Amino acid sequence: MRVVLGADGPRLERTPPERPPGEHAVRVRVEVAGVCRSDLKEVVGDRHGPSQFGHELVGVVEESTLPELPPGHRVSLDPNVRVRRGTAFATRMWATGPADRLTAALPAVPHGVEARRLVFAExxxxxxxxxxxxxxxxxxxxxxxxxxxxxxxxxxxxxxxxxxxxxxxxxxxxxxxxxxxxxxxxxxxxxxxxxxxxxxxxxxxxxxxxxxxxxxxxxxxxxxxxxxxxxxxxxxxxxxxxxxxxxxxxxxxxxxxxxxxxxxxxxxxxxxxxxxxGYGTVPGDFAAAVRVLAAQAPVLLPVERMITREVPLTDLPAVLREQLTGRHFGKTLVWPAGPARS
CATH class of the missing domain: 3.40.50.720 (NAD(P)-binding Rossmann-like Domain)
Structure with missing residues (x-):
């Protein structure tokens, strides 16, 4: 199940995502995704450049052709690395491409840190x-x-x-x-x-x-x-x-x-x-961000306080349309299996 952009805006598709063509492939089970202002720009067609719809994620590798990204590996996503991928507004996301690009596009994040915190990695x-x-x-x-x-x-x-x-x-x-x-x-x-x-x-x-x-x-x-x-x-x-x-x-x-x-x-x-x-990111930026998010004491950035809404994936099309009007503050999280808290 995933949310995709069509001619009439965001819609829910319940069919499993297909594996895109590519030399290597990784399938990620999405734990949680975040809605970014660039997602809203894409919904209305105001964003320039390649699509990055659904790019803030925390997930776990389920299937992989790469030893560097084995099943059970917890990852985020760098949308600026060019690989073929589906949206992270989904229960599962495929990503395919050369080995070096896939490992760069799916930087590791640690187990033991809440997904609600790690979703701010990107x-x-x-x-x-x-x-x-x-x-x-x-x-x-x-x-x-x-x-x-x-x-x-x-x-x-x-x-x-x-x-x-x-x-x-x-x-x-x-x-x-x-x-x-x-x-x-x-x-x-x-x-x-x-x-x-x-x-x-x-x-x-x-x-x-x-x-x-x-x-x-x-x-x-x-x-x-x-x-x-x-x-x-x-x-x-x-x-x-x-x-x-x-x-x-x-x-x-x-x-x-x-x-x-x-x-x-x-x-x-x-x-x-x-x-x-300044545009995009490099791998060192993700490493630095994860160090901040994984810090236990002192907690340098209380990012979770910016989370103001948590919704199931099935509600996302309506939520995206709603957020195109009026002023909406804070971060919206999308849980494929419904809102969850640790």
Whole structure:
């Protein structure tokens, strides 16, 4: 059983998934999957690039042609490694391809750690990659920086939370107050030591780095980031872009910078700035994310607090349609056998 995207949107298919063609094959029993904002973009056709529908998972290998991925092996999924696969919004997912790609696409996660925690491995790896790209673009470690993160969704919270563990002064900004109120109610802001405020309240020319972690790099948000960053500072593009995206007055191909992980010198209203990009993950990002998620004391990131909804797979088509309207906060988990708690 799985949820797939058709011409009429998401639908439930009860037939077993077929093994895709490929040199090697691995079948994974899905323990739990997470709904990502990019899944919602795909439902409405707003996401550019190869499909990654249903990519946040924790699962156990049931069948495999590779000794590196034996039955019983617990895995996550790196959707940026090109293999043929089904969706993780399923009871079982096939993945096929060359041996090296399959082992990279299905990074190991430990037994003994709750699936509700490990399901954050992929989004946390993306947050880790974003901060690593910032460090690379600046040519220095992050410690001591003044960092702004624009966008208080799951991605923004993970980026800000990770940065705060490395002795970085972080402010988490959002266009509206409701997300900050939601996070405050969960106790996350105090636990992570994060300051928050509306986007338009950020003082001008004060931040060393501003990460745009909104769903899309909208012109209004980019202008806010460019206003807040200090002369010579870095604006890091994390949110979605489309081919040809530009901002009037900024000589920069935004999509190329983000997808190619470039850093470009530019001028904004007479102020020298740098615009950098980060895209996808590398295996080291997953290893770093899993180390954080497996930590027992201290627990660096209480990611489970962001889980606000848990649904059975059979309810997912309706849930996806519902989340296309209105504002929905937190992380939704999908349990193939129905919601479960350890």
């Amino acid at each position: 989004p946390l790896a993306c947050a880790q990659h974003c901060l690593a790209a910032v460090s690379r673009h600046l040519g220095r470690e992050l410690r001591g920086l003044r960092l702004g993160v624009l966008g208080a969704g799951t991605a923004g919270v993970l980026i800000a939370g990770l940065a705060a563990t490395t002795d970085v002064e972080v402010v988490l900004a959002n266009r509206s107050e409701d997300r900050a109120s939601f996070l405050r109610g969960l106790g996350l802001l105090d636990l992570l030591g994060l300051r928050t405020g509306p986007l338009d309240s950020l003082p001008a020319d004060t931040l060393d780095v501003v990460v745009i972690a909104t769903s899309f790099v909208r012109p209004s948000v980019l202008r806010g980031a460019l206003r807040a960053v200090a002369p010579g500072g870095l604006v890091q593009l994390y949110g979605g872009t489309a081919p040809g995206d530009r901002l009037d007055g900024l000589d920069c191909d935004l999509d190329a910078v983000r997808r190619r992980e470039l850093v470009a010198a530019a001028d904004w209203c007479g102020k020298p700035v740098r615009v950098g990009g």
